[in-house]
Amino acid sequence: MSANKGNKSTVTPMMAQYLEIKSGYPDALLFYRMGDFYELFFDDAVAASEALDIALTKRGKHEGEEIPMCGVPHHAAEGYFLTLIRKGFRVAVGEQMEKPEEAKKRGAKSVVRREVVRLVTPGTLTEDTLLEARRHNYLAALGKVRDEWALAWADISTGAFHVMPVGQSRIGAELARLAPSELLTSETVDEELREVLADLGAEVTVLGNASFDSSAAENRLCGVFQVQTLSGFGSFTRAELSAMGALADYLNITQKGRMPMLCPPRQEAVSRLMSIDAATRRNLELTRSMQGGRAGSLLAVIDMTVTAAGARLLERRLSSPSREVDVIYGRLEAVQWGTEAVAADGVREALRRVPDLDRALSRLSLDRGGPRDLASIRNGIEQAEAIATRLDGVELPDLLAGSLKGLRGQNDLLVQLEAALVAEPPMLARDGGFIATEFNLDLDEARRLRDQGRGVIAGMQVEYAELSGITSLKIKHNNVLGYFIETTALHADKMLSPPLNETFIHRQTTANQVRFTTVALSDLETRILSAGADALTIEKQLYETLKAAVLDQAPALSELALALAEFDLSVGLAELARQRDWCKPKVDDSRAFHIEGGRHPVVEAALKSSGEVFIANDCSLSANGDAASVTLLTGPNMAGKSTYLRQNALIALLAQMGSYVPARSAHIGVVSQVFSRVGASDDLARGRSTFMVEMVETAAILNQADDRALVILDEIGRGTATYDGLSIAWATLEHLHEVNRVRGLFATHYHEMTALSAKLDGVKNATVAVKEWEGEVIFLHEVRDGAADRSYGVQVAQLAGLPKTVIKRARTVLDALEAGERDRTSPKALIDDLPLFAIAALPEPVPAKSGPSEVEGKIANLAPDEMTPREALQAIYDLKALLKEKAG
Ligand SMILES: Nc1ncnc2c1ncn2[C@@H]1O[C@H](COP(=O)(O)OP(=O)(O)OP(=O)(O)O)[C@@H](O)[C@H]1O
Known part of the structure; x- marks a missing residue:
């Protein structure tokens, strides 16, 4: 039964009020406050009871039919909001705006006045319980005026507000970088970009075109920031105004006029950031692993920050590495200070006691805060002062010297808060008990x-x-x-x-x-x-x-919070560099790319936890002038090709975000774009065939990559028939070399391609070494110059536990095919010549001989303490060879 068919003349006054309010929010679940409960009726009740797994009951009748109803206690409502939002609902919170006694004064039958005070949507959350402390929660808006596009985004839980123009082809990549939880678009844009937006995984909220009107936007924004003109903040394109205006309008709608604290808009220039598209982000598992969570991502492995704001800053930096040498250099200096300075440890200790200032401030500004938020501000300033005192007279690199200034200047507020508040105040102001004695x-x-x-x-x-x-x-x-x-x-x-x-x-x-x-x-x-x-x-x-005193200092406090986050990030990255033995990379404007002893940080951490060692490898892609430099990597399955490819992209990325890198040394000429693709990854969700996805993604690289791009291609072409795949891979590599002129790594199983190194100056061959022993492969994980002779696919299949009969048969087929290829026989003739598959009897194991053998004698003569690991390995090989010889 739908609420909309209500005939108001026959309904109770309360139901009339409910229907009236609900008619304003047809797309949201209306939480209608009744005393200590929020109640939901009609279809809302049915949907919510199912989504929340709570009892569906009935309450009275409407037009002769019973009204479905469910309810949740108001003090527990936040948790229910979160569940509903995660399941794709939005919630309108209808509160009682007066006490029942006040309503009664208007007549016995008067209904308590109720109004929707807030629309809860994924992008407008502020409650600690609803947010992930260490992640931003962005609300983004995509504006378009004529053919210009712009993106604006804000995190109302911290007040961050940004805007930038964006080319249409870059929209997907930028949205992937920001990963907003909610995106606002106009009706027109929504239709135009349906496919890009579907791929995004964020809630898309479509607003009327009026919300995106760029002229109205100016007035709206001037109102929000209480300024006469926006020119003090920069000059904005019409598209930027449109996006920012829509964002402000939406906040007004959802927060019911109670505007959250927003910092003045900061314009970001795309050209200053390393561009990483959505497929590359997924593929490199920067902030989310393939499984979708934070665990297993690069972010999780490198996060040693101790504050929530520091963790959010880290995620921001990792999502948008810089391409400005000065900026990168400044950040690296800060990390270096952290690795060397005696004072850094003390700073980290003080930071551990820093609460989430940004989010406390935002709650206070929205009037959703309480005494505990005031205490967070107090404790934050206290620690900032402590850090500033500790660093008095200490020589700091420029970035941190700037941050140090931001830590000071809040002494008056601190004195006031310290005198006013008890040590650990309650969450809500409602019940009192938070003001210290002797303050008033x-x-x-x-x-x-x-x-x-x-x-x-x-x-x-x-x-x-x-x-x-x-x-x-x-x-x-x-x-x-x-x-x-x-x-x-x-x-x-x-x-x-x-x-x-x-x-x-x-x-x-x-x-x-x-x-x-x-x-x-x-x-x-x-x-x-x-x-x-x-x-x-x-x-x-x-x-x-006290709240007014805090809000009065809001801009300075935001700066203080950012300064603390900057310290946290620098000393966090320094700690990481120290613990994992990372080095400071050299980053400049050249086209160098030279890494010695590079490691994959995530694979290395995983191996370490199981007691295994990661083998470090060099990588040299330094290019001459504007020429290309591509390494073609061949090698068996499971040898470590993918790991090697990704580790080099990650090292470049880490360096440009301003971090030390997992290598013995690294010299990187600034990379403007990173592309990373893996052949034939499934994308059934988008309904495209695997090969189609592979080709669409390859096309994007060939069309966009410039001579500052770093391109990592892992087995492109493997999603189709051998010769088609080889031809595509071949032509792709030629194009990257001749036209795009990139620095790149190209892994393939098409050994035929290794011939290209003779024809193309910028292409060289490398392989991942293995040893073959008695039909088994031993992975050495060492990248060396040269080409692999074969793929060892059959041996890997054996390791994977394929039945012995199948392995044996595969070997026979492979030998025949290889022999045929040499003699140029057609595959059809070969297949015809092969003896039929038969479950061959496996050879009996050779019985052991009695008495000490020659092998045993040699083992007895070994002196393990005097051997290097390499000599030991060699000795094992020798012994095995002897064994084989003896066995005949
Ligand atoms: N440098 C290394 N040192 C130690 N172990 C490594 C190294 N590189 C890779 N490995 C191990 O080898 C496994 C296989 O690596 P990877 O997936 O990179 O191989 P691959 O050559 O790309 O295989 P395929 O061709 O089958 O995709 C990894 O999971 C990792 O455990």
Whole structure:
């Protein structure tokens, strides 16, 4: 049953109000506040009960039919909001705007006034419980005016606000970088970009074109920032204004006019950042692993920050490495300071005590905060001061010297907050108890009266017990009766008869108890209550004053929070470099790419946890002038080709985000774009064939890569028939070399391609070494110059546990094919010549000989303590060779 068919004349006043409010929010689930609960009705109730797995009940009738209903307690609502949002719903929160008594004054049948105070959507969350502390929660808007596009994005939980123009072909990549949880588009844009947006995985909210009107946007934004003109913030294109304006409009709609604190918009220039498209991000597992979570991603492995804001800054940097040498250099200097300075450890310790200032500030500005947020601000400033003092007189690199300035200047606010707040205040201002004693004399006085009153009540209980002779008599309190005297029903008669009934006034009889009051108790209660209420009123006023004092300093506090995050990130990356033995890369404007002893940080960490060692490898892609430099990598399956390819891309990326890198040394001429593709990855979700996806992605590289691009191609062409695949891979490599002139790594199983190195100056061959022993492969994971002779696919299949008969048969087929290729016989003729498949009897194991053998003798002569690992390995090979020889 739908709520919309309600005929208001036949419905109860409350249902009429419900339907009226609901009609304004047809796309949201309306949480309608009723006392201590939020209730949902009609279709909303059915959908919510299913999504939340809560009971669906009924409440009254509407047009003769029962109304489906479900409800959740208001204090637990946040959790339910989150579940619903994760399941793709949006929630409208309808609150009671007055007390029931106030409504009654308007007439007995009046309904409490209710209004939607907030629309909860994925991009507009602020509650700690709903957010991931270490990740940004971006709300983005995509604006288009004529043929210009722009992206604006904000994190209202921290106040960050950015905008930038974007070319249409880059929209997907930029959205992949930001990974917003909600994207706003206009009706027109939504149609035009349906496919890109579907790929995004974010909630797309389509707004009317009016929200994107660029002229209205200017006024709206001037209103938000309370300025006459936006020119103080920079000059914006019409498309940028449109995107920012839509964002502001949406915040206004969802927050019901209560604008969150937003920093002035910062313009980002695309040309200053390394460009990494969506497929590359997925493929390199930068911030999310292939499984979708943070675990297993590069971010998870390198995150040694100790504050939430530091972790968010790290994610930002990793998602958008710079291509400006100065910026990169500045960040690297900061990390270097962290690795060397004695003071860095102390800074890290102080940072551990820093709370999430950004999010506390944002909640306070939206009036969703409480005393605990004030305490977060206090504790944050305290630690900032402590760090600043610790660094007094210490020589700092420019970036951190700038941050140090941001840490200072909040002493007045700190003094005020320290004096005002108790050490650990409660979350909500509602119940008081957060202002310290001796901060406000009136408050101290009101509290004294209130607390004394409680002492007097205890005395009164003793007095009445004596008077009545009932030792079990108690004075209790509840929200309905206030203070009352209670005895068991056993004493009812006595209490209700003279002389006691002259003092005790009967109030209530329950199954087992009788309750009374007295004139003296009522008086005392009034005094306690008013003292308590006075105390609460004063505390609430003080809360408002303190909140205003904090918000007054909001811009400076945001700067302070950023400065703390910068310190956290620098010392976090320094700690990482120290622990993992990473080196400071050299980054410049050349076209160098020279890495010695490079490692894959994620694979290395995984191997380490199982006690294995990662083999470091060099990589040299340095290019002459504007020529290309591509290494063609061949080698068996499982040898480590993919790992090698990715590790070099990751090293470039880490260097340009301003981090040390997992290598012995690294020299990188700035990379403007990174492309990484793996052949034939499934993309069934998008309904494209694997090969089609591979080709679409390859096309994107060939069309976009310039001579500053780093291109990593892993087995391109393997998704189709051998000769088609080889031809495509061949032509792709030629194009990358001749036209795009990139620096790149190209892994392939098409050994025919190794011939290209003779024809193309910028192409050289490399292979990952293996040793073959008795038909088995031993992976050495060493990258060497030269080409692999074969793929060892059959041997790997054997390792994977394919039945021995299948392996044997595969060997026969392979030998025939290889022999045929040499003699140029057609495959058809070869197949015809092969003997039929038969389950061959496996050879019996050779029985062991008795007595010490020659092999055993040699083993006895080995001196392990004097051998290098290489000599030891060689000795094992020799022994095995001997064994084989003996076995004949
Ligand atoms: N340098 C290394 N040192 C130690 N172990 C490594 C190294 N490189 C790779 N490995 C190990 O080898 C495994 C296979 O590596 P990878 O997937 O890169 O091989 P591949 O050559 O790309 O294989 P395929 O051709 O089958 O895709 C990895 O999971 C890792 O455990």
